[in-house]
Amino acid sequence: AEAKDCIVRDYGSTSIVCVCNATYCDDLDPISEESITNGNFIHYSSTQSGQRLQPNKGVFSSNGSHKTYFGEGGAQLLFLRIPMGASDFSLRPYTYDDIEGDVTLEHFALIDNDYDYKIPILKRATEIRGQELKLFTSPWSAPWWMKINGTTGISHLAEEYYQVWADYFVKYFDAYAQQGISFWGYSPQNEPIQGSDHAAKIISMGWTKENQTPWIADYLGPTMEKGGYGDLKMMILDDNRSRLPGWAETVFANAVAKSYVAGTAVHWYTDEGIRPSVLTQTHELDPDKFIFYTEACQMNTCLSGGVRNTLLQSPRRSAAMHKLELGILIHFLHRFIYATKIVREDLGKWEIGERYGTSMMQAFNNWVVGWTDWNMAINEQGGPATFDYNAAIIVNATADEFYKQPPYYFQAHFSMFIPPDSQHVSLTSDNDGGLLNVAFLTPETDVVVVLMNSQNVSVSVLISDPDRGHISVGVEARSINTIIYR
Numbered sequence: 001a002e003a004k005d006c007i008v009r010d011y012g013s014t015s016i017v018c019v020c021n022a023t024y025c026d027d028l029d030p031i032s033e034e035s036i037t038n039g040n041f042i043h044y045s046s047t048q049s050g051q052r053l054q055p056n057k058g059v060f061s062s063n064g065s066h067k068t069y070f071g072e073g074g075a076q077l078l079f080l081r082i083p084m085g086a087s088d089f090s091l092r093p094y095t096y097d098d099i100e101g102d103v104t105l106e107h108f109a110l111i112d113n114d115y116d117y118k119i120p121i122l123k124r125a126t127e128i129r130g131q132e133l134k135l136f137t138s139p140w141s142a143p144w145w146m147k148i149n150g151t152t153g154i155s156h157l158a159e160e161y162y163q164v165w166a167d168y169f170v171k172y173f174d175a176y177a178q179q180g181i182s183f184w185g186y187s188p189q190n191e192p193i194q195g196s197d198h199a200a201k202i203i204s205m206g207w208t209k210e211n212q213t214p215w216i217a218d219y220l221g222p223t224m225e226k227g228g229y230g231d232l233k234m235m236i237l238d239d240n241r242s243r244l245p246g247w248a249e250t251v252f253a254n255a256v257a258k259s260y261v262a263g264t265a266v267h268w269y270t271d272e273g274i275r276p277s278v279l280t281q282t283h284e285l286d287p288d289k290f291i292f293y294t295e296a297c298q299m300n301t302c303l304s305g306g307v308r309n310t311l312l313q314s315p316r317r318s319a320a321m322h323k324l325e326l327g328i329l330i331h332f333l334h335r336f337i338y339a340t341k342i343v344r345e346d347l348g349k350w351e352i353g354e355r356y357g358t359s360m361m362q363a364f365n366n367w368v369v370g371w372t373d374w375n376m377a378i379n380e381q382g383g384p385a386t387f388d389y390n391a392a393i394i395v396n397a398t399a400d401e402f403y404k405q406p407p408y409y410f411q412a413h414f415s416m417f418i419p420p421d422s423q424h425v426s427l428t429s430d431n432d433g434g435l436l437n438v439a440f441l442t443p444e445t446d447v448v449v450v451l452m453n454s455q456n457v458s459v460s461v462l463i464s465d466p467d468r469g470h471i472s473v474g475v476e477a478r479s480i481n482t483i484i485y486r
Contacts, residue, residue, distance in 0.1 A: 004024075004025070004026045004027055004028075005026060006018035006026045006050065006051075006052040007019040007020075007024065007026070008050055016050050018052055026052060035057065042055050042056070042057055065376070065377050065393055065395070065402050066121075066124055066125055066128050067128055068393070068402075068404065068408075069125070069376060069393075070125045070128040070129040070133075071128045071129070074412075074416075075408065075411060075412040075415045075416055076129070076415055076416055077129075077411075077415055078129070078131075078133060078134055078415075078420060079133070079134045079135075079136070079184075079370055079372050080122070080125070080133050080134070080135050080136075080372070080376075081135075081136055081137065081138065081294060081295070081372060081374075082118060082122070082135055082136075082137045083137065083138065083139075083140060083190070084137045084138060084139040084140075084169075084172055084186075085139055085140060085141070086140055086141070086152075086203050087140050087190070087202070087203065088140075088202035088203065088385055089375065089378075089383070089384060089385045089389075090113075090203070090384075091384050093141070093152040093203045094111065095139075095141065095142065095143040095144075096108050096109060096110060096111070096168070096171070096172065096175075097109075097143050097168070097171075098143055098144065098145075099145075100145040101145060103161070103164050105164065105167055105168060105171050108168070108171045108175070109175070110175050110176075110179075114175075114179075115179075119176075119179050119181060122135070122181055123180070123181075132182070134184035134185075135181070135182070135183045135184055135185075136183060136184055136185035136186055136187070136233070136235070136294070137172070137183060137185075137186045137187075138186065138187040138189065138190040138238055138265075138294070139168075139169075139188075139189060139190065139205070140190050140202065140203045140204055140205070141155075141195070141203050141204055141205040142157050142161070142165050142168070142205055143168075146158060146161040146164065146165060147205065152203045152204075153195070153203065153204060154194075154195045154196075154204060154206065155195055155204075155205060155206065156195070156196070156205065156206050156207070156211075157205060157207075157215075162215055162218075162219045163219055163223070165219075166215075166219040166220045166223035166224075167223060169186070169220065169223070169224060169227075169229075170223060170224065170226075170227035170228075170229065173227070173229050173232070174227070183229075183232055184232065184233060185232055185233030185234065185235055185262065186232055186233070186234060186235070187234070187235045187236065187237075187238035187265050187294070188207070188212060188215070188216060188220055188234070188236065188238075189205060189207050189212070189238060190204075190238050190295075191204065191238060191239045191267065192205070192206055192207035192208075192212065192237075192238070192239060193206070193239050193240070193243065194206070194239075195207075196208060209243075209246065209247045209250040209251065210250060212236075212251075213250055213251050213253075213254045213257045214254070214257070216234070216236070216251070216254075216257040216260055216261070217254050217256035217257035217260070218256075220234075220260070221234070221256070221257065221259070221260030224260075225260075230260075233262035233263060234260055234261050234262055235261075235262065235263045235264060235265035235292060235294065236248065236251050236261050236263075236264055236265065237264050237265055237266065238265040238266075238267070238294055238295075239265075239266075239267055240266070240267050240268075240269050240270040240274070241266050241267075241268075241270060241271065241274050241276075241278050241279060242270040242273070242274045244264070244266070244278040244279065244281070244282045245278055245281040245282040245285060247264075248264050248282050248285055248286075248289075249285060252285055252286055252289075258286070261289060262289065262290065263289050263290035263291060263292055263369075264282055264289060264290075264291050264292070265292050265293075265294040266279070266291060266292070266293050266294065266363075266368070267293070267294065267295040267296070268293060268295065268296040268359045271358070271359050271362065276362035276363070276365070276366045277366065279291055279362075279363065279366035279367055279368060280366045280367055282367075283366070283367035290369045290370075291363075291366075291367055291368045291369065292368065292369060292370045292371075292372075293359070293360075293363050293368055293370065293371040293372060294372055295372065295373075295374045296356065296359060296371070296372070296373050296374060297373070297374035297375060297389055297390070297391070298352045298355065298389070298390040298391075298407070299389055299390070346390055347394065347403065347405065348403075348405055348406065349405075349406065350406050350478060352390065352405070352406060352407055353405070353406025353407050353409065353410040353480070354406075354410075354452070354454050354478075356373075356406075356407045356410040356411060357410045357413075357436065357452045357454075357480050358436060358452070358454075359371070360410070360411075360414060360438075361436040361437070361438050361450070361452060362436075364424060364438045364440075365424075365438055367424075371411075371414070373391075373392055373407070373411060374389075374391070375389065375391040375392070376391070376392075376393065377391060377392075377393040377394070377395050377402065378390075378391045378393075378394065378395070379394070379395050379396075379397065380394060380395070380396055390405075391405070391407070392404070392405055392407040392408035392411065393405065393408055409480065410480050413450055413480050413481070413482045414450060414482075416482075417442075417446075417448050417482050417484055418440050418442065418448050419442055419443065419444075421442075421443045422440040422441060422442045422443065422448070423440060423441045424438070424439070424440055425439040425440055425441050425447065426439075427439050427449075433453075433459040433460075433461065434453070434454075434455050434459065435451050435452060435453050435459060435461065435475065436451070436452040436454070437449065437450065437451050437452070438450050444486070445486060446484055446485070446486045447465065447468075447484070447485055447486070448482060448483070448484050449463060449482070449483040449484075450480070450481065450482050450483075451475055451480075451481045451482075451483070452479070452480050452481070453475045453476065453477060453478065453479050453481075454478060455477060455478070456477050456478065457477050458474055458475060458476050458477050459474075459475045460472065460473075460474055460475075461473050461474075461475050463483065465485075468485065471483065471485070
């Protein structure tokens with residue numbers, strides 16, 4: 001909507017009028033729908049100096065990163081993980097029912113974070129993507145009062161609350177459904193080893209494969225079916241591949257538990273030390289169960305966990321004392337975490353992108369069907385979070401800009417060109433020249449080949465397809481490459 005120019009008559013000092021007559025006036029044109037939708041806005045300004053309804057067009061700054069991830073020309077991501085309650089990127093530990101002894105979950109409720117941030121962002125991302133996103137969720141911890149030592153840190157679920165905790169899952173999916181948000185899948189627990197085998201530095205709850213398996217079989221699986229969510233994809237483990245194939249072996253040995261499980265969720269944090277063949281071994285246990293990478297995150301120098309662990313493991317107290325301790329913890333974390341920043345040397349570091357590329361290459365060549373990053377975006381302090389993290393996109397809110405780092409482009413080399421329902425294609429190599437490679441056949445019968453060269457020298461590559469012929473390409477040193485043909 002454009003405004004016609006004001007015909008100024010200046011009476012001196014700050015006295016200005018706009019002159020209209022029978023043939024002219026500075027009327028405002030109608031506002032077009034395009035100018036105020038799809039993330040656009042118009043800013044009208046009238047000033048003492050003489051501007052009158054001067055239009056300035058702009059876009060919401062948050063939509064820039066949304067379009068970068070979900071829109072045409074962006075990474076076109078489809079899968080997103082939404083934490084079920086607090087995670088290590090929350091400003092405070094919380095669940096959706098922190099009222100002690102509420103076994104009927106009468107007080108279960110989403111919080112402002114869901115209504116003000118998560119739900120609007122999900123709806124906006126879906127709108128930009130142009131199709132329903134495939135959302136999955138994981139809890140970091142049950143409410144503190146359901147756990148054996150009444151904390152949000154290292155602990156296990158008390159058996160007396162096995163059914164209540166299963167009911168909690170249904171309550172969560174119901175609450176989001178009421179907001180028009182549906183899910184594709186979930187895991188019973190984020191990183192069960194964090195709160196089980198070693199002292200957790202994040203909000204957590206521990207499970208062993210031996211005690212989680214009967215809980216899935218006797219409580220979670222049946223409760224989800226009864227609640228109308230039996231079609232959601234349950235993914236077991238949701239932890240590092242160092243626990244494979246053993247975790248899947250134990251769960252699959254229980255026929256009832258296995259019947260509720262759709263796949264295995266994996267995190268990347270032990271990729272460098274554990275051979276990728278454990279993924280193939282897990283696939284071979286039951287080829288009908290998929291494997292999905294559900295978390296990857298580059299961690300900078302981690303903060304010391306001594307004081308934090310002491311607080312999280314404090315003995316069970318009254319609800320009032322518990323909340324007081326959490327308040328002290330939050331205050332301490334704010335002062336501690338924000339004393340650190342992502343150092344300038346880490347911004348744009350190519351080696352971090354190569355770590356992403358290596359993980360994806362290994363995963364897709366060993367029966368993994370999907371791969372997701374942890375954080376869409378974090379701030380320049382690496383948070384808000386309980387560690388000093390890095391991410392594919394760093395937001396500088398002060399300058400109203402964001403930075404797309406190498407991990408974003410490494411992911412985009414896959415996500416932009418390999419749509420859902422693509423099939424992995426085996427590649428054989430006479431001499432790979434030190435390159436990592438993987439190939440796919442898309443539903444449109446396009447062949448997509450991704451090549452990664454982490455060496456300091458360029459390499460010449462000859463790709464032979466018996467149905468097409470030969471392609472000769474040069475692969476630059478330290479590069480990620482996607483080749484597409486039909």
